[in-house]
Amino acid sequence: xxxxxxxxxxxxxxxxxxxxxSDAVRFRHLISELTKQLVYEASKGFPVVSKKIQTWKxxxxxxxxxxxxxxxxxxxxxxxxxxxxxxxxxxxxxxxxLAMKRDETTHKSVLYYDRLPDCKGKIVLxxxxxxxxxxxxxxxxxxxxxxEPFKIITLNIIGSPEGLDVxxxxxxxxxxxxxxxxxxxxxxxxxxxxxxxxGDRSYNTLK
Numbered sequence: 544x545x546x547x548x549x550x551x552x553x554x555x556x557x558x559x560x561x562x563x564x565s566d567a568v569r570f571r572h573l574i575s576e577l578t579k580q581l582v583y584e585a586s587k588g589f590p591v592v593s594k595k596i597q598t599w600k601x602x603x604x605x606x607x608x609x610x611x612x613x614x615x616x617x618x619x620x621x622x623x624x625x626x627x628x629x630x631x632x633x634x635x636x637x638x639x640x641l642a643m644k645r646d647e648t649t650h651k652s653v654l655y656y657d658r659l660p661d662c663k664g665k666i667v668l669x670x671x672x673x674x675x676x677x678x679x680x681x682x683x684x685x686x687x688x689x690x691e692p693f694k695i696i697t698l699n700i701i702g703s704p705e706g707l708d709v710x711x712x713x714x715x716x717x718x719x720x721x722x723x724x725x726x727x728x729x730x731x732x733x734x735x736x737x738x739x740x741x742g743d744r745s746y747n748t749l750k
Contacts, residue, residue: 545707545719546584553580557723560700560738567747574672574700574745575628581698581720582632582668588718589613589666610635614662614692618643618671618683621742625670625698636668637661641686643679654682662690669695672741674702674721675734677709684714696720701738703728 559565560573586608594607616639617626630636642656667687674680680697687695697710699721705728707719725734743749 545711545721545724547724548577548580548584548720548722550580553577553722557701561736565744567745570741570744571624574624574741577700577722578625578628578670578698579632581722582629585668585696585698585718585720608633611637612665612693613637614639614660614665614667616641616659616667616669616683616687618669618679619656621673621740621745622671624745625672625700629668629670629698637665639667641683643682654686657686659687659690662687662692664691664693667692667695668698670698672700673734673738674699674706674710674719675728676703676732677706680706680710681713684710684717688714694718700741701725701734703734706734 556573556577560570565573589608591606592609593604595602595604610633613633613636615626615629615636617623619640619642626638630638637660639659640656641654643654669683669687671680684695695717697717697719699719701723702721703725707724710719725737727735729735738744
């Protein structure tokens with residue numbers, strides 16, 4: 544299933560993301576805030592356990608997400624602001640890292656770094672700001688699936704209908720939470736209207 548944010552606040556933040564005047568610090572902050580909204584929505588289905596804590600009136604138990612059962616994985620480097628935001632909310636979760644590069648000729652992704660923790664039986668949140676052709680997301684999901692997680696959920700900022708169709712056709716059991724579904728892809732396979740390159744804009748590496 545695909546779940547798209549619809550609040551006026553999320554739309555406003557996305558408009559600020561699109562604005563060329565948003566510098567790298569502002570861009571990362573906006574990505575972080577949108578990620579928190581996505582985590583809030585995705586976490587509605589998380590199992591809750593009873594957690595014993597020390598309160599001002601003594602020891603007591605209260606409901607809480609079992610954070611140790613969650614892995615937050617990202618596709619470097621554009622996904623780093625999303626990962627940092629998610630683990631701020633879920634500090635007990637493990638973090639995982641994948642690095643993929645898009646071949647500008649074939650438009651296919653190539654994996655060159657894999658640092659995932661144990662995913663077996665866990666909920667994996669795969670965070671990546673952009674779903675363009677869906678190639679990188681498809682390949683990342685294929686790899687994570689092989690690690691036998693309990694469930695995989697993707698958190699994305701912007702996506703194209705074409706890319707989302709690729710992912711959902713291959714992995715219909717994966718829930719996708721996205722801030723905005725844009726119009727589509729141009730001839731160069733970039734999202735329109737999109738944000739530009741999220742990694743470059745986050746880290747001031749625009750050419």
